[in-house]
């Protein structure tokens with residue numbers, strides 16, 4: 371019987387099986403940010419165990435609220451900063467160098483096929499785009515990860531999602547994942563890995579794969595995963611060129627992390643996306659999705675473009691394409707947060723930042739910002755935001771606010787019209 | 797050994813997909829101690845006739861809900877806000893993975909009951925205040941209300957049980973790895 375990629379990664383990292391069905395895995399990456407890590411640090415200190423298992427495998431960033439907005443967030447940042455210095459964590463990103471965790475860590479080449487990755491953040495599933503097993507965990511798992519370099523999981527069954535056909539013009543990875551979540555429901559993939567396969571994936575950039583895997587958790591999935599291929603190798607090449615003789619050699623090495631043809635799946639879902647329409651959410655759950663056309667005309671107060679889902683260069687390019695030479699509606703506050711400094715510089719060099727500014731957008735530094743309603747665009751009660759983020763929970767962007775999730779293209783069209791708009795109709 | 801109390805008066809939240817933003821809104825994630833979260837438990841819960849400041853919640857030691865409880869963010873602040881309010885037992889039909897793991901990692905109980913049993917438990921609430929006790933060894937939930945007593949058995953993986961007995965994952969992992 372063949373194995374899935376997740377099963378192969380589990381087998382290669384198994385440290386212990388303390389009880390049947392419980393797999394304790396060795397970790398290749400323990401990623402940290404300033405919201406969930408400080409409590410782990412404080413607890414380790416209180417236990418007299420302020421140590422780290424390997425300061426080269428731990429990476430840390432201040433990203434959720436940066437620059438700090440008040441004394442509490444300043445303390446969180448300080449706790450992470452002091453800890454990173456104390457343990458000489460070289461890959462620590464602070465102001466001037468920091469960006470949204472799930473954008474900056476892959477961009478630095480830290481995530482490789484076959485890796486095990488945890489972070490105290492639910493959207494850690496993003497990193498599965500590289501053929502890694504990457505799972506969001508809580509602070510206690512993070513704490514043990516920092517101290518011991520291990521984490522316990524039940525071996526997850528895998529749902530294989532075959533995406534066939536080709537995406538129509540104006541339809542993007544975000545529309546695909548919103549559609550898939552709508553089909554699965556918010557707990558349709560609980561305790562499961564979502565393995566994305568098929569020609570749609572083969573033709574997707576790493577950025578688009580990250581958008582897709584980012585939202586696996588919104589269907590309850592432990593991890594979204596794509597099999598490593600030449601696209602993965604090309605993305606990683608600047609970081610791995612000393613390890614391999616050629617991209618082909620890297621690909622052949624990474625092929626050990628490809629699911630076997632006779633692997634067994636919990637479920638196999640087939641979707642032909644040839645006629646897929648741009649999608650958007652309504653309501654307070656990410657599985658409440660509809661084609662944009664059915665939601666067209668709903669007024670919005672704010673448009674937010676950024677986050678670990680859609681704050682990458684491709685996303686900004688797609689939005690800029692719509693915004694070029696146009697102005698956003700007077701009734702709309704437009705905010706764009708490029709996800710990392712590299713993306714920001716790239717957008718600057720390509721003239722994209724100017725397009726956003728000319729259109730009337732406020733451009734912020736790289737940060738999570740409004741995504742979780744902590745800074746940079748919190749909604750007031752009764753306000754509506756068209757957002758490229760991943761979560762539309764009640765109160766997520768501010769108490770009493772409503773968030774509609776959509777692609778950068780739909781968000782840009784919505785900003786111009788002031789109401790939810792299908793960009794293809796413009 | 798665990799210092800947690802499993803059992804006591806129960807509060808019933810008759811809704812599925814209660815998410816971590818409802819349990820503890822993100823704006824309180826700036827706190828760096830568990831204790832500071834105490835006043836904010838379930839502050840944004842979207843449920844008719846629910847009062848996050850009411851006595852019912854204040855007195856509760858057990859929380860009963862439906863499917864996919866604790867979905868959303870990985871924040872362990874969600875089980876923590878229950879912990880510091882003395883709610884160490886949660887009973888639901890199913891959980892989001894991270895929430896469930898966080899709860900056991902903190903040495904608390906996230907008990908799963910089948911829908912039919914939960915329906916009976918929710919029906920019991922009509923009889924009056926429900927008191928719940930948990931027999932961890934026998935793996936039974938015993939609920940009483942208005943002179944009626946019902947018993948439901950539950951499964952617990954050996955790992956989850958070990959975490960509850962050890963008082964959490966840090967102690968377990970620290971002695972073993």
Ligand code: SF4
Pocket residue numbers: 434470471472491493677678679737738741742759760
């Ligand atoms: S951008 Fe939003 S979803 Fe992503 S890590 Fe930041 S807060 Fe979480």
